[in-house]
Amino acid sequence: METRRYPYVTLDVFTDTRFGGNPLAVFTDAQGLNDAEMQSLAAEMNYSETTFVLPPANPANTARVRIFHRTAEMPFAGHPNVGTGYVLAGLRPDAGDVLRFEELAGLVEIHIERDAEGRPIGAEIDAPQPLQILGTLPAEAIAPCIGLAPADLVSSAHLPTRASVGVDFVLVEVTAEALSRALPDLAIYRRVAEEHLGAGDRLSIFLYARTDNRIRARMFSPLSGTWEDPATGSANAALGALLLSLGEQTEARFEVTQGVEMGRPSNLGVRAWRTADGIRASVGGNCVPVLRGEAAL
Structure with missing residues (x-):
């Protein structure tokens, strides 16, 4: 059977300093992974959360994003959205400054923050539900x-x-x-x-x-x-x-x-x-x- 390969990146979120903040792994193209494989990869990465980027159900949105911690899937989480938005803004320069992620808890908007040269430096996310x-x-x-x-x-x-x-x-x-x-x-x-x-x-x-x-x-x-x-x-x-x-x-x-x-x-x-x-x-x-x-x- 042919080996399937899935690229990922890791980053530190809510910090300007490497090895500070909250680490995150992002699988940038997770098409072909099943639920059990996503859960196993999240456990293997051993971070508080790992995200998996998939095509959106609605093409007006940027992506469908699934979030797993070490033992289960999460409907929504903060630092995975900030970090995944930052990663996709770097990979998809044409995506703009507002990304929309489909998640179990609902639609999440990510507002990309950039430096003076236009490079992504972080993001702000709106929680999907009112208090x-x-x-x-x-x-x-x-x-x-x-x-x-x-x-x-x-x-x-x-x-x-x-x-x-x-x-x-x-x-x-x-x-x-x-x-x-x-x-x-x-x-x-x-x-x-x-x-x-x-x-x-x-x-x-x-x-x-x-x-x-x-x-x-x-x-x-x-x-x-x-x-x-x-x-x-x-x-x-x-x-x-x-x-x-x-x-x-x-x-x-x-x-x-x-x-x-x-x-x-x-x-x-x-x-x-x-x-x-x-x-x-x-x-x-x-x-x-x-x-x-x-x-x-």
Whole structure:
């Protein structure tokens, strides 16, 4: 049987510095790969997510993009869209500055950012869904999941809140001192996921400390294979939308730093705004290319 070859590139997202930010693998032409092969390749790459670019169902769109983490497919995610948009803008100069990706969660718009010479340097993406608040969880349950005490959590603005703009996270404000010493406890994680979500493999906790519009954050999702994530665009977009929902402003912007404790500092710009169908959010940042290769199957 003839060997099938699939090119891929890797890059670091939400950074200007190679080996910072959140790494991503992009298979730039995934036609011919089946679901099991995509999942196996994502597990082999061992990044928080890997994307697979396919022809769009609607030719008016740029591509159909499938996103896999180590163990399952994702309906939407932030840094894979930013990174894939950056890669395709470089590969397809005629694609323009606004790309449209068909994904499980809906249509995602990617706005390409360029330098003075017109070369892509990053992207901003609009989350595919308005803010959905899916409920709250007790501090007494969430705090032990991340090795903290309930007193380390800050509830003056909101309780630990499960929210989504395409994929859901539990958003938890903590003190600045507690942020740096948080550590997941896998057994407690699994128990809380079963008791409160009815799903033993899906509990992603995004914790943050805030000073005005500057945010320091971390994200843990050990049940799905990501012990800690250097930069989580979809969670940051959900946080921006949630914070806007708590006040009367029509728009808000936030500067987020994530991944510091991992040695992969990431910088994300978040914007949230009110629309007729709810609160929408976007997240953006720069990208740096790292590797190029091919998979032979």
